Amino acid sequence: MVKKGGTAAGGEYFTRFEKARILGARALQISLGAPILVDAPPEVLDPLVIAEMEFDALVIPITVIHRKLGTIIAA
Amino acid sequence: MTEEIQKNHAALRAKLEKQTREAGVPLPESALQKIADLTRTMKLSDEDVKGIVTEVTTRLRKVLVDPHESVGIIAAQSIGEPGTQMTLRTFHYAGVAEMNVTLGLPRLIEIVDARRAPSTPTMTVYAAKELREDRKKVQDIALKIELTALPNVASIGSMVEKMKVVVNPNRHLMESRGINRDILYQAIVEQLGDKKGFTVSSGSGTGEERTIDVTLKEDAEEETPYRRLLEAADELRAVKIGGLPGITRALIRKEDSGEYVIYTEGSNLAEVLKIPGVDRQRTTTNSVFEIYSVLGIEAARTAIIEEANRTLSEQGLNVDIRHIMLVSDVMTNEGVIQAIGRHGISGRKSSVLARAAFEITAAHLLRAAITGEVDELKGVAENIIVGQPITIGTGAVKTIYAPPKGKAKGE
Numbered sequence: 130m131v132k133k134g135g136t137a138a139g140g141e142y143f144t145r146f147e148k149a150r151i152l153g154a155r156a157l158q159i160s161l162g163a164p165i166l167v168d169a170p171p172e173v174l175d176p177l178v179i180a181e182m183e184f185d186a187l188v189i190p191i192t193v194i195h196r197k198l199g200t201i202i203a204a
Numbered sequence: 205m206t207e208e209i210q211k212n213h214a215a216l217r218a219k220l221e222k223q224t225r226e227a228g229v230p231l232p233e234s235a236l237q238k239i240a241d242l243t244r245t246m247k248l249s250d251e252d253v254k255g256i257v258t259e260v261t262t263r264l265r266k267v268l269v270d271p272h273e274s275v276g277i278i279a280a281q282s283i284g285e286p287g288t289q290m291t292l293r294t295f296h297y298a299g300v301a302e303m304n305v306t307l308g309l310p311r312l313i314e315i316v317d318a319r320r321a322p323s324t325p326t327m328t329v330y331a332a333k334e335l336r337e338d339r340k341k342v343q344d345i346a347l348k349i350e351l352t353a354l355p356n357v358a359s360i361g362s363m364v365e366k367m368k369v370v371v372n373p374n375r376h377l378m379e380s381r382g383i384n385r386d387i388l389y390q391a392i393v394e395q396l397g398d399k400k401g402f403t404v405s406s407g408s409g410t411g412e413e414r415t416i417d418v419t420l421k422e423d424a425e426e427e428t429p430y431r432r433l434l435e436a437a438d439e440l441r442a443v444k445i446g447g448l449p450g451i452t453r454a455l456i457r458k459e460d461s462g463e464y465v466i467y468t469e470g471s472n473l474a475e476v477l478k479i480p481g482v483d484r485q486r487t488t489t490n491s492v493f494e495i496y497s498v499l500g501i502e503a504a505r506t507a508i509i510e511e512a513n514r515t516l517s518e519q520g521l522n523v524d525i526r527h528i529m530l531v532s533d534v535m536t537n538e539g540v541i542q543a544i545g546r547h548g549i550s551g552r553k554s555s556v557l558a559r560a561a562f563e564i565t566a567a568h569l570l571r572a573a574i575t576g577e578v579d580e581l582k583g584v585a586e587n588i589i590v591g592q593p594i595t596i597g598t599g600a601v602k603t604i605y606a607p608p609k610g611k612a613k614g615e
Contacts, residue, residue: 191606
């Protein structure tokens with residue numbers, strides 16, 4: 130199951146593990162006070178929910194490293 | 205004509221392959237072949253083909269396993285849970301006609317443990333196309349396969365007072381096995397005659413049932429003639445008349461398809477395949493090791509899959525074949541068959557900590573310390589021990605900063 134997700138890097142396909150990892154990393158940043166990159170309604174307080182909104186809007190500046198044939202390629 | 209078709213076919217295949225590669229998910233060879241066949245038989249337009257490829261690709265993408273998925277554990281559980289249902293029916297014997305075949309949990313354990321020989325080796329021998337519906341011809345093959353020893357066709361009695369052992373051939377038994385007294389006589393002479401110091405001669409009676417006498421050689425100076433005579437009787441019982449070593453019984457059964465198939469007790473794949481009239485492609489054995497030594501590791505891999513799958517489905521348990529394939533792959537990927545468990549895979553993991561976590565912890569750690577082993581901390585068990593995220597699923601994904609695209613600085 131490959132879900133089409135999004136980060137600032139563009140609309141690639143992410144596995145559910147990759148999505149979870151990115152959401153987690155971003156939610157941590159937000160919880161520590163990072164500027165939010167999406168217009169979230171003020172009643173939304175959960176950093177994870179905000180991260181999800183950012184993910185859907187393809188604006189999270191995080192991507193994953195794929196190891197292919199011994200070289201490291203940023204997906 | 206056919207050449208042209210083939211050429212067109214190949215071109216179509218190449219085109220399809222390119223299309224699917226562009227779609228991001230390369231389709232398996234078999235799927236490509238099917239689409240190519242369909243395109244030709246149904247005279248599909250380019251657009252139709254494109255639609256099919258898109259649909260197939262999306263569906264394939266949905267069922268693909270994600271990278272970092274812990275397939276091993278899923279396979280273990282998927283086989284283990286139905287396995288618990290099998291335990292209640294341990295040592296369940298069933299099978300073809302009146303033959304006994306180990307099934308159920310004991311059989312599954314046998315396969316996974318990579319035992320050299322199954323506890324009940326059996327073969328399924330198919331006859332070549334022209335013979336398979338002719339009972340007589342299949343029977344002939346069965347006779348060549350089934351091991352016939354002297355006691356199967358004759359009674360053996362020792363007459364101590366006359367210092368001889370008498371073999372009474374049974375005409376009916378000999379006929380049913382397709383042999384005659386001459387063959388019997390020859391076999392006894394060859395296997396028991398001068399070589400072992402006995403004299404073989406024809407005794408009383410006439411025709412096929414004329415007895416065969418075995419006596420001690422006249423010039424032999426035996427200290428214990430009586431004991432030698434009893435030995436002669438024992439030797440006679442071991443005389444082999446026909447058939448293949450290892451195969452004690454061969455039964456013929458008519459299948460629903462109308463063909464006759466030979467089922468055997470005991471297995472000797474190498475020799476059976478040499479017999480003319482045997483279908484070498486379909487004939488098989490339940491001894492994985494025999495398949496490995498005769499046909500090689502790839503055949504062994506398939507054999508493990510088939511045997512395990514059959515054992516499970518025979519009990520009404522449906523395990524997805526891919527779990528079993530994974531087990532089989534793990535067992536065979538080094539070119540030899542390895543067992544799952546202490547003596548096999550688990551016992552020779554490269555990581556010390558993984559081995560220590562499995563069994564005899566202290567011994568493994570001590571040896572590793574003495575020899576200065578290095579642990580790369582690549583597996584799951586090692587990382588749990590040292591308290592790191594495991595390299596599976598989310599824990600295996602590494603993230604990196606991705607600068608936003610197409611946006612000028614200070615926007």
